[in-house]
Amino acid sequence: MDDDITCTWRGPITDAEMVDLVTSFGGQAEAGWWDRVHPHSLGWVAARDGEGVLVGFVNVAWDGGDHAFLVDTKTRGPAQHRGIGAEVVRHAVEHSRAAGCSWLHVDFEPAGLARFYIDACGFTPTNGALIRLTP
Numbered sequence: 001m002d003d004d005i006t007c008t009w010r011g012p013i014t015d016a017e018m019v020d021l022v023t024s025f026g027g028q029a030e031a032g033w034w035d036r037v038h039p040h041s042l043g044w045v046a047a048r049d050g051e052g053v054l055v056g057f058v059n060v061a062w063d064g065g066d067h068a069f070l071v072d073t074k075t076r077g078p079a080q081h082r083g084i085g086a087e088v089v090r091h092a093v094e095h096s097r098a099a100g101c102s103w104l105h106v107d108f109e110p111a112g113l114a115r116f117y118i119d120a121c122g123f124t125p126t127n128g129a130l131i132r133l134t135p
Contacts, residue, residue, distance in 0.1 A: 004050035005084060007091045010043045017054045025077035042068055043095055045088040049079075056084035058092050060104075068096040070106040086120045093121075 015034040022029035037059065038044065047056030055076040062068040070092060075085045096104045107128065108117050117123045 002049075002082060002084075005047050005055065005087070007045050007047045007056075007087055009045055009091060009095045011046045013038070013044070013046050013054060013057070018057070021054050021057060021074055021076055025075070025080065027074070042099055042101070043092075045091040045095070047075075047084050047088050055079040056088045058085075058088045060092050060096055062096075062099075062101060066100075066102040068092075068099070068101040068104045070104060085116065089117075089121045 013034060015032060018034040019029040019031055040061065042060045042062040044057065044059045046054055049055050053076070056074065056079065058073040059071050060068050061071055070089065073085055073089065075088075093104055106117055106123055107130070108114070114125075118125060
């Protein structure tokens with residue numbers, strides 16, 4: 001990761017910054033999403049470049065006890081493949097542990113993200129299942 005990238009836990013992020021970050025890699029941004037979500041989070045990690053631009057992010061949801069959940073890991077399009085995603089996840093692990101959580105969960109599509117979460121971030125594969133609630 002570049003030396004000019006800094007990560008903060010629960011640092012200020014605006015909804016407009018989240019929209020800009022998501023659109024930077026071709027994602028479907030939803031205005032108002034961050035304002036709606038962050039009050040329910042254990043915390044989040046924001047990675048910023050030397051000019052203060054949001055270049056990486058991960059949200060940590062939780063059950064209020066032992067279990068925390070990584071969701072919405074994002075890296076700005078031009079900044080991908082430079083270790084920023086792994087660094088925001090590392091910070092999320094540290095802060096989830098410090099908050100007293102025993103487990104940090106993450107779901108991902110194996111074909112696209114297994115090397116990132118398992119190899120780069122140190123997660124252990126487990127069995128899981130889900131139900132799609134929307135068409």
